[in-house]
Amino acid sequence: MFNHIVILTGAGISAESGIPVFRSETGLWEQERVEDVATYEGFSRDPVKVHNFYNKMRQSIKTKVPNPAHLALARLQKEYPQKYGATVDLVTQNIDDLHEKAGSTDIIHMHGELNSILCEHCGKRYPYFEDSTPKSECKHCHHQSLRPDIVWFGEMPYQMERIEKLLYRCDLFIAIGTSGVVYPAAGFCQVASSVGALCVEFNLEPSAVGSSFNYGLYGKASVTLPQFVDELIEKGTAKQSV
Numbered sequence: 001m002f003n004h005i006v007i008l009t010g011a012g013i014s015a016e017s018g019i020p021v022f023r024s025e026t027g028l029w030e031q032e033r034v035e036d037v038a039t040y041e042g043f044s045r046d047p048v049k050v051h052n053f054y055n056k057m058r059q060s061i062k063t064k065v066p067n068p069a070h071l072a073l074a075r076l077q078k079e080y081p082q083k084y085g086a087t088v089d090l091v092t093q094n095i096d097d098l099h100e101k102a103g104s105t106d107i108i109h110m111h112g113e114l115n116s117i118l119c120e121h122c123g124k125r126y127p128y129f130e131d132s133t134p135k136s137e138c139k140h141c142h143h144q145s146l147r148p149d150i151v152w153f154g155e156m157p158y159q160m161e162r163i164e165k166l167l168y169r170c171d172l173f174i175a176i177g178t179s180g181v182v183y184p185a186a187g188f189c190q191v192a193s194s195v196g197a198l199c200v201e202f203n204l205e206p207s208a209v210g211s212s213f214n215y216g217l218y219g220k221a222s223v224t225l226p227q228f229v230d231e232l233i234e235k236g237t238a239k240q241s242v
């Protein structure tokens with residue numbers, strides 16, 4: 001049985017719900033350069049373009065629904081603590097809302113959220129579902145200084161202190177659909193491993209940090225993850241190796 005489980009998800013868990021991963025050939029990301037739409041410098045150069053890029057993504061996720069992998073994690077978060085008195089924390093690099101739609105709670109969105117906006121003037125972040133422009137006003141301070149609430153390259157992810165604490169006490173770390181090239185998330189397995197946690201990765205193929213995990217379950221997360229979660233809830237534990 002585990003006492004503290006930490007889950008990390010990346011773009012791969014949402015791929016089967018129709019949200020393209022970072023490096024896909026058909027993705028929104030491929031139509032723009034990362035430096036233009038995912039850095040503060042890009043935003044300063046062309047704020048209209050960057051607002052529009054995230055507006056389009058915000059609109060596009062409205063019709064997307066969670067797949068069996070998101071639903072399995074929501075089940076794990078609810079049932080494992082009830083049955084075994086453990087904690088199950090969910091950290092995501094995703095900016096979509098599919099974990100919320102699946103019924104997960106207290107999700108740590110370390111890279112921000114499409115359905116949130118950040119005011120550069122007063123620093124407030126709040127839920128936001130419309131389109132934004134450089135002229136949109138902050139509902140708190142009324143300045144025209146809103147930006148997408150996304151952590152761009154070169155910026156500090158949210159809630160890192162809390163995430164570190166969770167990693168340093170966990171005994172099971174699960175990473176799903178993450179390429180292992182975007183830090184600091186790519187280093188989470190090493191931290192969990194250093195305190196003796198069992199580390200399991202779910203991906204189509206071994207990620208860039210795949211060798212840091214005890215083992216990986218490779219294939220579509222919508223298939224591999226529900227099976228793993230069912231067994232975890234049923235038996236309380238997971239295989240130590242494959």
Ligand code: NAD
Pocket residue numbers: 009010011012013014015016019020021022023024093094095096111176177178179180181182202203204205207219220221222
């Ligand atoms: P990534 O796009 O770099 O990698 C996705 C990983 O998922 C790959 O390793 C791929 O092999 C794997 N994958 C693809 N389909 C899968 C499936 N069906 N089952 C299991 N694994 C699958 O994603 P990343 O590591 O999360 O880093 C990219 C950054 O881009 C993140 O920081 C995130 O903020 C952002 N992003 C978010 C979304 C989203 O919110 N859905 C989408 C694209 C990018």
